[in-house]
Each structure stands twice: as structure tokens, then as C-alpha cells.
Amino acid sequence: GQNIDQPTEMTATEGAIVQINCTYQTSGFNGLFWYQQHAGEAPTFLSYNVLDGLEEKGRFSSFLSRSKGYSYLLLKELQMKDSASYLCAVSPADSWGKFQFGAGTQVVVTP
Amino acid sequence: NAGVMQNPRHLVRRRGQEARLRCSPMKGHSHVYWYRQLPEEGLKFMVYLQKENIIDESGMPKERFSAEFPKEGPSILRIQQVVRGDSAAYFCASSPGPDGGAAEPYSGNTIYFGEGSWLTVV
Numbered sequence: 001g002q003n004i005d006q007p008t009e010m011t012a013t014e015g016a017i018v019q020i021n022c023t024y025q026t027s028g029f030n031g032l033f034w035y036q037q038h039a040g041e042a043p044t045f046l047s048y049n050v051l052d053g054l055e056e057k058g059r060f061s062s063f064l065s066r067s068k069g070y071s072y073l074l075l076k077e078l079q080m081k082d083s084a085s086y087l088c089a090v091s092p093a094d095s096w097g098k099f100q101f102g103a104g105t106q107v108v109v110t111p
Numbered sequence: 112n113a114g115v116m117q118n119p120r121h122l123v124r125r126r127g128q129e130a131r132l133r134c135s136p137m138k139g140h141s142h143v144y145w146y147r148q149l150p151e152e153g154l155k156f157m158v159y160l161q162k163e164n165i166i167d168e169s170g171m172p173k174e175r176f177s178a179e180f181p182k183e184g185p186s187i188l189r190i191q192q193v194v195r196g197d198s199a200a201y202f203c204a205s206s207p208g209p210d211g212g213a214a215e216p217y218s219g220n221t222i223y224f225g226e227g228s229w230l231t232v233v
Contacts, residue, residue, distance in 0.1 A: 033221060042115075042202060042224040043154070087153065097144045097206055097222050098167055103153040 004102035028093030035087040115225035130190040136205030143186040
């Protein structure tokens, strides 16, 4: 099975950088995903890593190390609207779409 | 380009009643997934369906819960004889599937979520 761990909450000020770590233990691996979820809304796709390294997309970047079972999501130039829960999810190799989600990291951006 | 459509957005049921949640996948997507999110918890996989087929229902409770994705019409998640513990947000997601499909703005490997249906059992 899979076990996905990420911090419960992080606080940062507007304009700063925050790094959200995610570690996973999996019996098979087909990619790691990050989603953003505002309270009462649907998760929205942010990034996808299947190979080791850094994927950059605007203010958001995601990194993956498969050998370490580790990923992080980097949020730069934080804005108030970035206050949300960030979900780390692993797609197992044996079942498409059956994502295993972490409990989410609540990011609070303060003025 | 309409996204994944779910209805109702909010549903209130008394204990013992039935709840039916509907999901229409994104255009060009033939694979549907249902997830449940309990308060203060992460999303939990329930079931994966293609048209007229249940591919993986390993996350579905053994009793009272069923899902279908008929040839015509939306996918339906049905909860019979609801109990207070069923109160949660139920999210549907869709994808073109591992064999590709319609052009994706990000990656053909991800799944896209609907706005969710919030079930409250009183």
C-alpha cells in the first residue's frame, strides 16, 4: 500500500516563499501530483512529476526524488489567494486514477 | 470547454433515506472516479468506472454504496439508508484514461475534479 505524509499547516507572509514537503512509501509508482484546494471547493491540478527533478510552472515548482520517496511543492511570491490546502497525491502503478492522497497542508498567507 | 459537472452541490438527507449523486465527465473523457472527503481528512478513493464497467471498487464500502456509469447519461453514486457518518464531500473526477484521448492543457496523466457534492445527513 501507500503512506503519504505532509505537514498539517504552514504559515508564511505575502511575497515570501514556502516549501511543502511530501514523503511517500509505495509499492508501485506512476507519478506524483500536487493539487490546490480552497475551502469548500474542488481540488485543482497544479503539477505532475514522474521523473526525478524539478518542474517549474510560473510561481509554482515541484520536485521529485523517486529513490528517496520525496517531493516538494515550492510556492514563490506568495499572494493572499494562495491560502489553501495543498494535496500531495501518488498514482500507483497498478491502478490508473486510484490516487492516494495525503491529508493536505493548509497554507496560511498573512499580510 | 465544460469541466466535470456534479449535482446536486448540496444535499440534505435524513437518516435512512437514499442519496443519489450525479457526475458528468469532462468532454472527451470516458473514465470516472469517485472520491470521498470527510471533514479534516484527505481524499479517499472509492471507485473507478468506465462506460458500463466498474474497473476498481476497492474503496467502496461493502454495504449501502453502489456506483454506475451507464452507456447514456451521467455516472451515479448511490448511498442507501444513509447514516450520519456518510456526511462528507463526494468528488467526482474524470480523465481520458491511460490510453490518451482529448488534448489536455497540462498532462494526459492527471484526473480533473468536479466541484463536489456535499452530503449532510441529519
